[in-house]
Amino acid sequence: MVGLKDVAERAGVSAKTVSNVVNGYRHVTPATRRRVQQAIDELGYRPNLTARHLRAGRTGIIALALPELGNPYFAELAEEVIAYAAGRDYTVLLDHTHGRRDQEVLFIRGVRAGLIDGLILSPIELENEDLAARGSDAPLVLLGEREYEAPYDHIAIDNVAAARAATRHLLELGRRRIAFLGARHGRTRQPAHLRLRGWREEVSAAGAAAGEDLVATTDGYTRADGARAMARLLDSGAAPDAVFCYNDLVAIGAMRTLGERGLRVPEDVAVVGFDDIEDGRYCAATLTTIAPHKQAIAREAVDALLARLRPGPAATPESSVSPVSPEPPRHIRPGFALIPRESTLGRP
Amino acid sequence: MVGLKDVAERAGVSAKTVSNVVNGYRHVTPATRRRVQQAIDELGYRPNLTARHLRAGRTGIIALALPELGNPYFAELAEEVIAYAAGRDYTVLLDHTHGRRDQEVLFIRGVRAGLIDGLILSPIELENEDLAARGSDAPLVLLGEREYEAPYDHIAIDNVAAARAATRHLLELGRRRIAFLGARHGRTRQPAHLRLRGWREEVSAAGAAAGEDLVATTDGYTRADGARAMARLLDSGAAPDAVFCYNDLVAIGAMRTLGERGLRVPEDVAVVGFDDIEDGRYCAATLTTIAPHKQAIAREAVDALLARLRPGPAATPESSVSPVSPEPPRHIRPGFALIPRESTLGRP
């Protein structure tokens, strides 16, 4: 490990002068600067980030905790967050919770205390009481469909409106028996709550079938879950002429099952997904879907977090005694779009 | 920020005693331990990782730099690496290079110096000279198809053998005009080098068509690249009866184009991919593919890296003067399997 001291010794100056050179401090003689720079190059010195972080009291690292990277939606979102954060000079530490409550609790409790400046979490099974009992004081931003009463910024598209738009699209195509795929069973808090509500509101308003026989539950939100749920739904005799799926993965699984059963998409059953993952654009029948504005979500999430990290605009000296009441939590709703493709329209 | 000192003061002991309690040091009176623990709980103290890292001279963080998270192969691999590293008490800092040489160079040069203990990199465009000019001294493990002359551990399946297995599978099905999809054009070093060679060796050995008209180039390895390349190949009149694709994404793109052109998979054109990503199992025709043993790759990569991090087994005191020559770089070849599915066999 070559440190400031080594460079300083070699250049015949003090450690602080080397530090000044490294940080582009103005008042350094060109001659000194040159000598120091040469020593730096010769020794291959690189400032130790850990030490800097300790000194600075911050690390410039934010954590992003998502359920699964295997879900392309989250992988794509992660890329956006990483890219945007990098532009704001922050490094992202990516983690996954497997959608498990204990993992989620761990994160909000503050694993990595002192290592990360803040956390963006997309919870699945987290509960209100977990947030209330939170120990860590690092800023936290929540992402995704789940809604909480705790005072944290929350970024999510309007899931009810999106679900209604998807359902309406199917209704407008003349479908009357629209199934919902991806309710979670055995839970008091329903992760799919809002999308399910949107579906229910819209079919009810249209006077279409809204029976519970058209709601299929899943254990998770993977392709396999979608395939199984679709099979169960068909076996139950519910005979849907369309399915609105919790997400694209579930939809892709459902389409696979439909294909195996000899049912055509969209002629026999139209399918709508949610997330607009890349895969959906290359299915045999490209997938109609709700496209949340991922870039906006990433941007808003990072901005919201950073807003709570930065000292805030000009805290006047006297106000530092009586702490300014923090900004109230904000609920930000990035946009979304319905993207009609072959799974509802057929091939042009 | 509540630190050891605050806890110490509250418990009426020294900071070191608190540290001892936190770290489970044996010789602490139960009474003292209790008092300290209570102070910890009351203040909600969490040890500052940055300070620990500085003190320890290591962070327990390793970086994993992959081309794209949007490619499910890398997302799935990342999950494996993160999980396995976690089991070995290491945190993974995930990064992506977009397969760009400048990014890759940045990483091996040692961005994050001092913050990470080592790096696992899956390079795409990195060159030998970049590795030779490497500045950082943090251990580095290379992943993936590209081969280098630099002295670093390298983890990759036997790509030639895998490509031959895939091609042989197609030959055994009676296909004679097997195209290769995903050569990279305009590059001296061909990323797809080994897979292309495997294809060439196998078709030549079988006396099947091996002309350059059956080799389609791509700019990248995405679904879109695959779709475009397939279209070009068909337009060229090459009339393949099978395609072996650089990876599953390219294969999925190719299948989409085949579908649009009214060609059936596998009846008219059989398709084989590479990577065994989840998507392939849910295509209209499930995708035959080469499945690299991802878990083994992740395990070997992490193990190889950690082996160079840990002090090494019992460096005898006298040998510490004359530095032991480091272990020679190892080339590790995890296994792979050909997984035949509908894209070559048809639906059972």
Add this chain to the structure above:
DNA sequence: GCCCGGATTTCCATCGTTATACAGCACGGC
């Protein structure tokens, strides 16, 4: 020749934690 003021560089303390060395103390054997 001496002093002044700004530019340049150095010294010291500090971020939060832990390793090392040592100081207090109770207990038992003589």
Add this chain to the structure above:
DNA sequence: GCCGTGCTGTATAACGATGGAAATCCGGGC
């Protein structure tokens, strides 16, 4: 009653970098 002998707990010094005060240097004005 004295002195080792184990335990406990404390004081101090790092880890590597940087902010701020203090010290030094330099040329110019008197």
